[in-house]
Amino acid sequence: MVLPLPEHLRFDLAVIASWIEPGSRVLDLGCGNGTLLAWLKQHKQIQGTGIEQDKRKAATCIERGLSVLQGDIKEEVADYPDAAFDFVILSQTLQQVYQPDVLLKSLSRIGKQVIVSFPNFSHYRIRMQILFKGQAPKSRQLPYSWYDTPNIRVITLADFRRFSREVGYTIVKECAINTHDEERSGRVVAFFSNLRATYGIFLIEKNT
């Protein structure tokens, strides 16, 4: 199945965007230059806020009229009241977080629903590299060496499902995709996703 693409949106972001309800309150963590927020504001009339560590990128967002805070994700999310947002988006950042469990707990407090996406470490090409080369794997999605990677967490789709179950999140939606980072096109992977998907996208909410 090939998803219809909103214009100018990366494939994984398009999947996330398709899950956002019009007019909702959205917090985008690590929003970069604000591509997703700007798209959602224009096409889904959301009330959006972004948090971005990089000063230049945060400034770019503000210059394009978006509400964005320059700061550290884990500190900034602490200040919001409970359920301040309908959706909190953590796109391709979980693998770089020192305490993912603490962060997700915080996100599920301030957001009614949390969307998490990350590169799938159990993709078959990554497995092959470990198996045959015996080296820390590199791929288009994980292009770094062991000594300079910001990706300090190794996560697979199976790991995340299990984590959610144990910590007490319900996975409301799940989408495994096969795409390249900057490409606009991609596919949804329906079978053997833990082996074949390059990214996983999950919509979770806290069990009540």
Place this chain on the structure above:
Amino acid sequence: MTEKITKQYFTYGDSPNVQLLESGLELGPITIAYETLGQLNGAKDNAILICHALTGDSHVAGQYCDDPPDTPPGWWNFMVGPGKGIDTDRYFVICCNVLGSCMGSTGPASINPATDKPYGLDFPMVTIGDMVDSQKQLLNHLGIRQLYSVIGGSVGGMQVLEWCVRYPEMVRSAIPIATTMRHSALAIAFNEVARQAIMADPSWNKGSYYEGSGPHHGLAVARMIGHVTYLSDEAMRKKFGRQLQNKEDFSFNFGGDFQVESYLRYQGSKFVKRFDANSVLYLTKAADYFDLKNVENTVESLNDLSHKQSKFLVISYTSDWLYPTYQARELVQALKRSRQDVSFCEIEADCGHDAFLIEDSRLTNLIRGFLDGLATA
């Protein structure tokens, strides 16, 4: 092209309609000097109020009609004007001299109608809130019921925040720059040293000096202290280092060897020519009293805004040690807790607190983009 501006005056508060001040005292009549740029539209919804810093004035941009051609323009000329960050082709910009100052608005150097002499220390203490109330009077006079934005740096930023708490329904957006929710002990300390410098000058004469020469030396020292707080370690190191002024070697006396000494002396003497010493006393005290937390507490007072959401853009500078970034972040935190729509950006700059007065396209672009974004919000 530089815009041609006229300074205007608005007077209100004739007895018995005097202004009740936060201290409980009354003041009137009050004159507010102000300048405007651009045109107020028919709906009167394109007005932007710019609040100046401690010793600033209403001359925010452009030149006065009778200025000789080479006269320097207003203090934020790079920001305010046709096609600039705050575009006077689109917005009607108002800037008032604050109550208690000496640049056209009523202050301690003004004539007390009760005595026909300058107020001196008979002038009642005014607060940032009192300044905002007087600006509100001017807006009423101009028929403006809502501001598109209130923008200001430093003590001007305090006025911006006070506006949001006192008259939230009148504020569509706010840009507090290089400012704080409450004056820190450090900031109060510097102000107190500045005040003591003035009051220790024998010519100060308990504030009654308007017939004589005035406390020139004390005022100059006060300004020198102020200037140190507006710069930064890095800025001073880069600008002056240990370089000597017009000499090869130490003079081994107190005439002044270093460039930084010469610079501060020059700034001090320049300031004496344009500013009133008593105004420095009153304005620094108003800044010291400023504490948004006093209005119950910040979150609660900002919560009042929640029924009518304003948009905020908070800006700080990395090298500002007078109102450091952590204080801006405290403000952002309070705004987030009260569910306000807030943006925040810290700008990398080595020139200290005064950075917002120095031309920088990053600041201009942030403000332009934020104001544009309001139109589509």
